[in-house]
Amino acid sequence: MPRRELRGEGTARGAAIGTARVRYPLDFSVDPAPVARHEVPAELARVAAAIAGARSELDAVRRRLRGPLRREIGEFLDAHALILDDPEFADGIRAGIVERRLNAEAALKAHRDQLRAAFEAIDDPYLRSRGEDVEQVVGRVFAALKRGPGEARRPRAPAAGVVLVADSVAPDEIEGWQAQGLAALVVTRASVWSHATILARALRLPMLVAGREVFDLVRDGDPVLVDADAGIIIAEPDTLDHARLRERQRANERRARARARLRTAETRTRDGLAVRLWANAEHDDDIALARRLGAAGIGLYRTEFLHAGPGADTGEEAQFRAYRDAVLAMGGRPVTLRTLDVGGDKGASGPGGGENPALGLRGLRLSLSQPAGFAVQLRAMLRASAYGPVRILFPMVTSLEEAERALAIVEACRAELRLARIDFDEDTPVGAMVEVPAAALIADRLARTFDFLALGSNDLVQYTLAADRNDAAVASSYDPLHPAVLALLTMTLDHARRARTPLTLCGELAADPRATALLLGLGFTDLSMHPNALLEVRERVLALHAGALRKRVRRLVAAGETRSLLDEACS
Ligand code: PEP
Ligand code: MG
Numbered sequence: 001m002p003r004r005e006l007r008g009e010g011t012a013r014g015a016a017i018g019t020a021r022v023r024y025p026l027d028f029s030v031d032p033a034p035v036a037r038h039e040v041p042a043e044l045a046r047v048a049a050a051i052a053g054a055r056s057e058l059d060a061v062r063r064r065l066r067g068p069l070r071r072e073i074g075e076f077l078d079a080h081a082l083i084l085d086d087p088e089f090a091d092g093i094r095a096g097i098v099e100r101r102l103n104a105e106a107a108l109k110a111h112r113d114q115l116r117a118a119f120e121a122i123d124d125p126y127l128r129s130r131g132e133d134v135e136q137v138v139g140r141v142f143a144a145l146k147r148g149p150g151e152a153r154r155p156r157a158p159a160a161g162v163v164l165v166a167d168s169v170a171p172d173e174i175e176g177w178q179a180q181g182l183a184a185l186v187v188t189r190a191s192v193w194s195h196a197t198i199l200a201r202a203l204r205l206p207m208l209v210a211g212r213e214v215f216d217l218v219r220d221g222d223p224v225l226v227d228a229d230a231g232i233i234i235a236e237p238d239t240l241d242h243a244r245l246r247e248r249q250r251a252n253e254r255r256a257r258a259r260a261r262l263r264t265a266e267t268r269t270r271d272g273l274a275v276r277l278w279a280n281a282e283h284d285d286d287i288a289l290a291r292r293l294g295a296a297g298i299g300l301y302r303t304e305f306l307h308a309g310p311g312a313d314t315g316e317e318a319q320f321r322a323y324r325d326a327v328l329a330m331g332g333r334p335v336t337l338r339t340l341d342v343g344g345d346k347g348a349s350g351p352g353g354g355e356n357p358a359l360g361l362r363g364l365r366l367s368l369s370q371p372a373g374f375a376v377q378l379r380a381m382l383r384a385s386a387y388g389p390v391r392i393l394f395p396m397v398t399s400l401e402e403a404e405r406a407l408a409i410v411e412a413c414r415a416e417l418r419l420a421r422i423d424f425d426e427d428t429p430v431g432a433m434v435e436v437p438a439a440a441l442i443a444d445r446l447a448r449t450f451d452f453l454a455l456g457s458n459d460l461v462q463y464t465l466a467a468d469r470n471d472a473a474v475a476s477s478y479d480p481l482h483p484a485v486l487a488l489l490t491m492t493l494d495h496a497r498r499a500r501t502p503l504t505l506c507g508e509l510a511a512d513p514r515a516t517a518l519l520l521g522l523g524f525t526d527l528s529m530h531p532n533a534l535l536e537v538r539e540r541v542l543a544l545h546a547g548a549l550r551k552r553v554r555r556l557v558a559a560g561e562t563r564s565l566l567d568e569a570c571s
Helices: 037-064 070-085 087-100 104-120 125-129 131-147 171-178 195-202 239-264 284-292 316-329 364-369 371-387 400-419 437-441 443-449 457-465 483-499 513-522 531-543 546-559 563-570
Strands: 004-007 009-012 015-023 162-166 182-187 207-209 223-227 232-235 276-281 298-302 335-338 390-394 430-434 452-455 503-505 526-529
Touching (some): 009 195, 015 131, 015 182, 015 239, 037 087, 037 104, 070 087, 087 104, 104 131, 162 223, 171 182, 182 195, 182 223, 195 207, 195 531, 239 531, 284 316, 284 531, 298 316, 298 526, 316 335, 335 371, 364 371, 364 400, 390 400, 390 452, 400 430, 430 437, 430 443, 437 443, 437 457, 437 483, 443 483, 452 483, 483 503, 483 513, 483 546, 513 531, 513 546, 546 563
Parallel strands (some): 015 162, 162 182, 276 298, 276 526, 298 335, 335 390, 390 430, 452 503, 503 526
Antiparallel strands (some): 004 232, 009 207, 015 223, 223 232
16 A cells, blocks of 8 residues: 555654554444455455464464563463464354355454353353453454455564554553554544653653544554654655654754753743752653753652552562662652552552542542552651652542541551651651642642642643543543633642642643743742653743743733743744
């Protein structure tokens, strides 16, 4: 096929080229029109070839397996091979073609639906969950069908890396894909504010959100170019595309080199206002980078990533060592350790699922429902405070009552450590995240109850505007500049200032240099962001005049015209 291109929204910057690995959505669409009688043999042949192709692909994946989980992953692949080898699997698809005149894809889907219904009717939860294996096998056969005959032998370019094209990707999956040389991500369900985006940015992986037509445009195995800066994905790029990509990469490198000079610069506006730029961290690498780039401290350490993946050690000792190492790595600058915030789009494991995970047992609620595990985490955090400044932060606080229950557990942990004569800092500050409207509306009381507050704009926007931060379909409703959001930000700032309680903004808004003028104008002086964004935001702060912005932003907020500030920053 010739060169094809599609527009999308770049959510994590950069550009890369690689081989597409397409993970078709489980509800893939098919052409329902019946095939003519003379086309039946060809459709049967396509199915046979696709099953054989999927089978040899499985063997190849198995041969390439390396690393500590080789055996476990091998067992999954064996289970998939058994399904593919089962004559009933192929017979079920063939029946759809012969008896109902479906084309190969539609017959595969119809058979998948039958199998799914059969698995869903099984009582035993383990056996029922094996239905997922069937879904994955069907996905592999579907990819082989879309690839077509001969295409499987198309030379791949593993050296160029993998471009994952999928419906969605969970943050903990991204790391697994990295082991396979992930170069870029194209997904249909995510937004600038998703955790997948946050992680992609952290790992410097270009990411683009595209419409579902991407599954028609890109076939598994195609060479693809993803330019998240320009918002474009090109299947089978030509030599001109390659040349443009190289030019863009060189320009990015030049800009990065120029900014590197700001590593040691003090972060002050032109009129002398000191702005503290903190770093958000998920990984050891983030902490090292934050230190190198002169972050004021770690403003948000997302501990859920320590708990991600099978086999993660979540015992007190393992957690303590991770927190202590972070504290030592920051060399005396504060590290804000947030207690577990699984649920919603964070690929919740455990009971945080529910019908509507974003509104379910997540964040502090989940920790309070499992007080023993919560205490393990709190003790580990307190123990780390013996090695340098630590701040403990609770996510998703919604009421004073739950805040007080959580504080009582912190107090009990302190008492236990004292009794056991284990060192910790008695004055370790404890803070609350303001990331649901309820918390912003009681910010006066939260500011008096806690030692510091952290504003999580990612969730605050989602919960204020009832717009899922992962759902590209409502991306235009997810508006951090909505007057309701700005009113809640201002309210929280005012209450924090009145109570003299430090406040940091740690959502993705803080990392957006286009928003820096607005944030300083509103009155924020502490911004926490992924370390990759630190120098760019610092560059912006140095160019701004805080006094002038304060007056101007107040006027613009009143007139509902704040967007002009963002536009100015782009020009
Ligand atoms: C937020 O919600 O803004 C935030 C910083 O927390 P997270 O992105 O981890 O939900
Ligand atoms: Mg949040």
